[in-house]
Amino acid sequence: MTVERDGLGMQADNNTADVYELGEQVGFILRKANQRHLAIFAARISDLTPPQFAALAKLHEVGATSQNQLGQLVAMDAATIKGVIDRLKARDLVALEPHGSDRRRLVVSLSDKGRETIEALLPDALEVSEETLAPLTQRETATFLRLLAKLAEG
Amino acid sequence: MTVERDGLGMQADNNTADVYELGEQVGFILRKANQRHLAIFAARISDLTPPQFAALAKLHEVGATSQNQLGQLVAMDAATIKGVIDRLKARDLVALEPHGSDRRRLVVSLSDKGRETIEALLPDALEVSEETLAPLTQRETATFLRLLAKLAEG
DNA sequence: TTAAATTCATTTGTACACGAATGATACGCT
DNA sequence: AGCGTATCATTCGTGTACAAATGAATTTAA
Numbered sequence: 082m083t084v085e086r087d088g089l090g091m092q093a094d095n096n097t098a099d100v101y102e103l104g105e106q107v108g109f110i111l112r113k114a115n116q117r118h119l120a121i122f123a124a125r126i127s128d129l130t131p132p133q134f135a136a137l138a139k140l141h142e143v144g145a146t147s148q149n150q151l152g153q154l155v156a157m158d159a160a161t162i163k164g165v166i167d168r169l170k171a172r173d174l175v176a177l178e179p180h181g182s183d184r185r186r187l188v189v190s191l192s193d194k195g196r197e198t199i200e201a202l203l204p205d206a207l208e209v210s211e212e213t214l215a216p217l218t219q220r221e222t223a224t225f226l227r228l229l230a231k232l233a234e235g
Numbered sequence: 236m237t238v239e240r241d242g243l244g245m246q247a248d249n250n251t252a253d254v255y256e257l258g259e260q261v262g263f264i265l266r267k268a269n270q271r272h273l274a275i276f277a278a279r280i281s282d283l284t285p286p287q288f289a290a291l292a293k294l295h296e297v298g299a300t301s302q303n304q305l306g307q308l309v310a311m312d313a314a315t316i317k318g319v320i321d322r323l324k325a326r327d328l329v330a331l332e333p334h335g336s337d338r339r340r341l342v343v344s345l346s347d348k349g350r351e352t353i354e355a356l357l358p359d360a361l362e363v364s365e366e367t368l369a370p371l372t373q374r375e376t377a378t379f380l381r382l383l384a385k386l387a388e389g
Numbered sequence: 390t391t392a393a394a395t396t397c398a399t400t401t402g403t404a405c406a407c408g409a410a411t412g413a414t415a416c417g418c419t
Numbered sequence: 420a421g422c423g424t425a426t427c428a429t430t431c432g433t434g435t436a437c438a439a440a441t442g443a444a445t446t447t448a449a
Contacts, residue, residue, distance in 0.1 A: 101357045103292045103309070106364045107380065108272045108285060113310050113387035115269055116406090118262045123407095131262060132435065138257045149397055155257070156267050159398065161436055168434080185397040185444045203255045210260045216385045225382040226261065231370045232379070233268040273436090286405065303427055313428065315406050322404080339414045339427040 118213045125205050125212075129198075132157065132165050134206065137174060137191065137199040145190035147180060174198055272367045279359050279366075283352075286311065286319050288360065291328060291345065291353040299344035301334065328352055 103109050122131050129137070135155045140146070143154065152162030166189055169175045174195035180186035191199070214222045257263050276285050283291070289309045294300070297308065306316030320343055323329045328349035334340035345353070368376045 101292065101361060103289055103296065105380075106360070107367050107383070108269075108276060108364065109289060109310075110380070110383050110387050111265070111269050111272055112285075114383055115262075115265050116310060117387055117389055118265055119406090122262060130434065131266075135257055135263060138255065142257065147397075156263075156270060157435085158437060160400080160438085163399070164435070180397095183397085183445070187398070206260070207255060210262065213261050213386070216389060217382060221382055221385075224378060225386070226259075226264070228371060228375055228379040228382075229261070229264050229268055231375075232367070233264050233271055235271055235370055270436090277437095284404065301427075311405085312407060314408085314430080317429070318405070334427095337415070337427085341428065 118209075121212050122209050125209050126202055129202065132161070133169055133174075134199075134202065136162070136165050136169060137195055138203070138206070140175065140189065140191050141196065141199045145188050147186040148177075148189055149186075151189055169195070272363075275366050276363050279363050280356055283356065286315070287323055287328075288353075288356065290316070290319050290323060291349055292357070292360070294329065294343065294345050295350065295353045299342050301340040302331075302343055303340075305343055323349070 119131060122134075126134060132155070136151060136157075139151060139154045146154070148162060148166055149159055151166075152159055155162070157165065166175060166177070170177060173192055176190050176192050178188045178190070180188050214225075217225055273285060276288075280288060286309070290305060290311075293305060293308045300308070302316060302320055303313055305320070306313055309316070311319065320329060320331070324331060327346055330344050330346050332342045332344070334342050368379075371379055
């Protein structure tokens with residue numbers, strides 16, 4: 082006695098919304114996918130967390146910026162990016178200076194050590210992405226990334 | 236002077252891996268998609284966090300279980316599920332009892348209030364899923380969920 | 390040019406998330 | 420029976436994540 086799904090005998094007005102099953106909801110699966118990714122990341126890049134890596138990588142991409150701006154670039158709010166920067170600063174991976182003209186701002190830049198660190202890790206980061214996407218074929222990967230981006234942007 | 240991508244003049248051995256761009260990595264987009272989902276969730280279900288909701292929903296699905304087992308069902312480790320349960324318990328949404336035969340275990344069950352709460356919220360939760368997936372067509376949604384599940388399972 | 394609105398950084402408080410360690414209990418095996 | 424291993428719950432420490440409040444500085448607009 083199984084529950085019929087996608088059966089012809091019962092037409093669903095919309096999607097699969099018949100009963101609520103946690104395991105079928107986007108949010109739940111999204112969270113699990115994220116967990117798997119974080120595990121892969123941690124296995125390959127053990128001395129930096131994903132947010133820390135993201136901050137360094139972005140800094141490497143765009144050069145010195147203010148703290149909040151960097152936060153926007155890596156999708157972290159002001160409180161979150163501050164914590165991340167503080168920990169990077171404590172390890173001398175980034176440097177902080179007051180902004181020239183705007184005295185509210187704090188300019189974050191890569192230290193030499195930070196530059197070396199991030200440059201050395203970029204190949205590993207690519208492998209993290211590859212391993213995360215390994216369950217999908219190349220074709221599926223392309224589709225998935227396109228749809229995921231659409232979802233993320235809203 | 237733009238960097239050529241997918242160009243014919245330069246054959247890439249694998250995917251798009253030419254330079255590392257944070258904004259193109261799965262992990263980063265996954266995190267952003269998750270952020271968007273969380274915002275949608277919070278807007279519709281303001282008095283329960285997603286993990287709290289997940290725990291209640293699962294409890295509603297499977298009935299009373301031990302704390303750790305519930306954690307496995309909702310993909311949270313022992314330390315995390317404990318915190319979630321504690322907060323639900325503090326609001327009398329769940330009840331805790333010692334297990335009959337196994338004195339290590341703590342059986343978690345929905346309180347009446349918890350049952351009412353979760354049952355009242357299920358329609359909202361479906362809308363959260365729908366709104367999250369709104370940027371995709373039905374066809375894209377089906378594809379996306381299939382690939383996402385593949386990714387999450389590994 | 391002041392007053393109002395905005396931006397930047399910071400702090401506080403709450404809530405995950407997970408590795409690692411711990412003590413109590415249960416189980417497998419000899 | 421007894422010992423080693425595994426499981427369950429708990430605790431500790433670190434690191435996001437975000438809402439909300441704050442003060443200082445800048446920008447906008449009247």
